[in-house]
Amino acid sequence: MRKILGLDIGKKKIGIALSDLLGMTAQPQCTIRSKNLDEQIEKILSIIKENNIQDVVVGLPKNMQGEDSEQSIWTKGFVDKMLEKNNEINIIYIDERFTSKLALSNLSHMNMKKIKDKELIDSLAASSILETYLRQKENGVR
Structure with missing residues (x-):
């Protein structure tokens, strides 16, 4: 079993998350x-x-x-440049239209201070x- 890497790619910032070894949960990193x-x-x-990653969800x-x-x-284009340096990883694209809203909603439930919000x-x-991705994989959707 291997961890899976999740990426939220922006031009100035890239959010990183990792799954557990069983691919059941995702944790922001x-x-x-x-x-x-x-x-x-x-x-x-x-x-x-460092994490022996094979699958990268973008x-x-x-x-x-x-x-x-x-x-x-x-x-x-960013992913293509990354693959030029390591073509042994498997890229999986996921529609992210609503993930930022979900992340903001999660933050509001966590009662984090404004300064830390931007960091998370x-x-x-x-x-x-x-x-x-993990839920889709669990339910047999790809």
Whole structure:
């Protein structure tokens, strides 16, 4: 069994989440903050190596019609650059249209201070993306 990595990819910040070894739960981990694409990719690849990750779940921000948005096209380009450096990982795209709202809702229930909210939003969004995948996998949906 291996952990699964969840990513909420933005141009300046990337939320990171990891599953447990059984692939049952998703936990927010951290947010990578960098405007340097190569630095972002290296940090992700380091997490992949440290945790022996094979499957990476990536949130794909589609528009409300379910079509690729400007950000989803950028996200796919980011993933392509990551695959150039490590083509042994398996990428799974998940529609992330509502994960940020879910992450904000989770924060409001946690009664976190405003400053800490900004630190957690991206990793919680990554956790929501990964949780969506884990539930779909559990229910036989791909």
